[in-house]
Every structure is written in structure tokens, then in C-alpha cells.
Amino acid sequence: MPVYLTPDQVVLMLPGVSRGQLAQLRFHGKGPKYRKPTPKTVLYVESEVVAWVESTMCGGV
Numbered sequence: 893m894p895v896y897l898t899p900d901q902v903v904l905m906l907p908g909v910s911r912g913q914l915a916q917l918r919f920h921g922k923g924p925k926y927r928k929p930t931p932k933t934v935l936y937v938e939s940e941v942v943a944w945v946e947s948t949m950c951g952g953v
Contacts, residue, residue: 894938894939895939897936898935898936899914899915899934899936902914902924906941924936924943925940
């Protein structure tokens with residue numbers, strides 16, 4: 893069963909990301925996938941947030 897997170901919980905997971913920045917990422921379609929079960933409710937699946945962060949990896953060998 894997926895673990896659903898609110899935007900506030902996602903911000904706590906991601907150092908350096910504010911609630912406003914997360915909203916901008918949603919608006920521009922560049923952030924993690926999200927669900928909107930009601931017009932005022934935004935939810936993220938924890939594993940998808942982690943996958944999104946991992947997809948931004950730079951450099952390395």
C-alpha cells in the first residue's frame with residue numbers, strides 16, 4: 893500500500909525545498925508526481941518522491 897505525503901511532509905524530506913518551490917514545481921510539471929483527490933488536497937506517494945530525487949542525480953562515474 894502506498895504511503896501518501898502532504899506537501900509539508902515532502903518539504904521535510906527534501907532539505908532546501910520550500911512549500912512555495914514545491915508548488916512551482918507542480919505548476920511547471922517538473923516536480924514529483926502528485927495526486928489531487930479534492931480541489932484543495934495535494935498528495936504525493938513517498939516512493940515517487942524518492943524516485944524523482946534519484947532521477948536528478950548529476951555527475952558520478
